[in-house]
Amino acid sequence: MTENSNIPEERFKQWLAFAKFFLGTFTIAIITAIINHQIQTRELELKELEKLGNYIEHALEEKIGVRRRFSQYFATVTRSDKLRERWKEYNSLVEKEYQIIVEEKKEKEELVKKLQEDNLKGKSVGGELARVRSQIIQLEQEIKVEKQKYTPSQEVTVQAYWHKKGFTSQEAEEFRIKLERDGIPTAVMKHVNPEAPDSIFIGALVNAEDAQLILSSLPYEAKYIFPLTYPRAKGGDPTGLLVGVGYNSAHNKANRNKNNMPIPISKEQFNSLIEIGLSNTEFQLRLRKITSL
Secondary structure (H helix, E strand, O other): OOOHHHHHHHHHHHHHHHHHHHHHHHHHHHHHHHHHHHHHHHHHHHHHHHHHHOOHHHHOOOOHHHHHHHHHHHHHHOOOHHHHHHHHHHHHHHHHHHHHHHHHHHHHHHHHHHHHHHHHOOOOOHHHHHHHHHHHHHHHHHHOOOOOOOOHHHOOEEEEEEOOOOOOHHHHHHHHHHHHHOOOOEEEEEOOOOOOOOEEEEOOOOOHHHHHHHHHOOOOOOOEEEOOOOOHHHOOOOOOOEEEEEEOOOOOHHHOOHHHOOEEOOHHHHHHHOOOOOOHHHHHHHHHHHHOO
16 A cells, blocks of 8 residues: 555544544533533522522511512512522412402401491491501501601600590500500500590691501590690690690680680591591691691
């Protein structure tokens, strides 16, 4: 065999060696890329899990509104496919729970409308009406993402006077515990007049949410409301951030001038102040209208 006859065989061997080298390099590159991708994916998952750890208290939050917003966020922005799918599953469960509470709130709002009609007809449903309203407010707190925060200078406070009847010491203490559980500071004192209370005072800057929570928890019927200008020495508040309960319209009547006299408030007017979904602006407009009569 001549030297020239070995050329094709040599070329074949060279191409074979090149093919082995190329395929080997290509395979190694693919395997390396796959491993790198897996490592990067794992690192991404670990970083996202680490980030999640900073917000884990939101996932464990009792309020469904907070958990719903939290799960919606991570079900959308999580980069890891595996983790994102898990968040979508969790969000689906939370959404079902959220809708149950929304439906329950709607049912109770319908019940309030019926009870208000019965109340205006003179039926004795005040206790049940207050209880259902309180339940609605609690449900609203459940589905809200965040309760409005107030600085110390804007904090609403309650001044509650108890009597021998109508609003007893025990009722006042239960009233205080309930409000302070919802973040409203409440001071309880004994009224010098033993007769049952029939009046309230609401400051001009009290927000609708707190006012409705307080009024819905009131254990007696408010037939009078003192004007916004009621002096501090008599139970008013020039800062506009006080709610006074347990007041008596007849107490110290002889020493009042005409601008400090209690104003009659009808059941319809009272109900207008605790209407569900009322904005702060509308609440304060209604309050001013009632107290300017």
